[in-house]
Amino acid sequence: MKTMTCKQLGGACDKEFHAGTFEEIAGMSKKHGMEMFQAGDADHLKAMNEMMELMKSPDSMNEWFENKRKEFNTLPEDK
Numbered sequence: 286m287k288t289m290t291c292k293q294l295g296g297a298c299d300k301e302f303h304a305g306t307f308e309e310i311a312g313m314s315k316k317h318g319m320e321m322f323q324a325g326d327a328d329h330l331k332a333m334n335e336m337m338e339l340m341k342s343p344d345s346m347n348e349w350f351e352n353k354r355k356e357f358n359t360l361p362e363d364k
């Protein structure tokens with residue numbers, strides 16, 4: 286298991302996610318983002334708008350995703 290925070294995954298808070306694969310942790314952060322979005326959290330709304338901007342360009346979205354995947358892969362395993 287590895288740990289990444291909401292912020293590290295393009296979000297807005299320090300909530301930690303723990304998962305064994307990048308796909309899993311990305312899914313957890315997405316779910317959390319949607320929950321915060323529905324709760325109307327201003328910081329997460331802003332972060333999500335920035336992600337939406339990024340998603341307009343598939344190339345920058347892929348690049349962002351691959352960078353995060355690399356970041357995840359270089360993280361040490363949780364004790």
Ligand SMILES: [Zn+2]
Nearest residue numbers: 291296297298
């Ligand atoms: Zn968050």
